Amino acid sequence: MKSYGEFCALARGLDVIGDRWTMLVVRELLIGPSRYADLHRSLPGIATNLLAQRLRSLEEAGVVRCEELAAPVSARVYSLTDWGRGLQAPLVEIARWAVPMMHTGAGKDHHQGRWMVFAIMALFPEPEMLRAGEQFPIVTVRVDVDGASLLVTSDASGVTATVTSADTTAGVTVTGTSDEVFAVLSRRDGDTSTARVTGSPTDIRRFRQLTELALTAPAR
Template identity: 30%
Template sequence: MTKREKAAAKRWYDDACGTALAMEFVGERWSLLVLRELMFGPRRFGEIKANLPGVSANVLTQRLEGLEEAGILVKRKLPTTGAVHVYELTPWGLEIEPIFQTMGRWATRSRRHDPTLFLSPASAMLSLRAMIDTEKAKGMALTVAFRFPTDSFFGELADGDLVIRRGDTGDADITFISDQTTFAFTVYGKLPFGAESPTGVPLRVEGDEDAAYRFIDLFHLPEKIAD
């Protein structure tokens, strides 16, 4: 057994609880956020690092290797670029998304939640998946594009379910164009389109503006816990 394999096999907890084992897989700093960035498809090393402010290249390499050894993600070469590698969640790795949704809804109830901090595009999209009012969304059918400076996504809303994938797949009923922080402030602060934003970048909407307002009305942050 190699040194790396021995390190991977070392147990943090002598505990049969599944939660304890989950912490061994993703409990190290940055691990969960690495998975967050891969939730909507494969990413290159530099793309992951750019959306994790503060992580060093060395630590990110260690986390990627550990998650690969655990079977949570895979590293593969892009077929058209030769030496360029991407990291991608395995089907089992993708099953972690409901945990992100539950943790997000739970943590944002804290008064320590600061929406002015950095928000990655993947974070903004996961928040929509977590905070949507599924009852209010029933009966609605829309296609929605999100165009941010460094990333783009396409969403399909049908009968309360919002499916989002990375990439620009063509025409949509609504297209939101801005940075992800302004987008989140507009959605959760219920600001009018084009209003002043924390980043100074207004949000523009292409398509059916009335439908766009109905769309953002589907999302609300949970009430804060009592002092």
């Protein structure tokens, strides 16, 4: 990318991450370290040479590192450096700003279950953002969505989401398409989402308490 040539922190930041696809590469690596083939598969529409170029630029800037895994894996794995992980907070804030644009549904857009990890980061507030008297319920939720399984954990420290396996045990299981799952987590359609929610009555009640804390919930 050509430099803006400005002595400004924003301009210099955009010199590094302002190119098309770059922030989506960072999104994937915030979800977790990835091999090149996995990154390419998770970014439908990006040309393989362009992905290689973006990764090289991010490595040179100190945002991304690449490690060679020893046999029997024998693969190159990309991950964010400590400095690169500092992009999580600003990218989550951009996603929060854009959440209203999700309410029209997926339409013909690509959708992948793993992207819900980032959506969950944006949907739920940080602990310091809670109002007086509010607290996160203690509950675990496995989300089975578009070929991926995610584990959502809610406790006093906040809400986290990670990619997990389909046999992970959790108090609540939510199953549906990306659009359906986003609707139930965000309370976009109130309690009318067609996502399937199963679990004990106690855990489902706690899950409902969690979704009431979503920044998109009507009560907020």
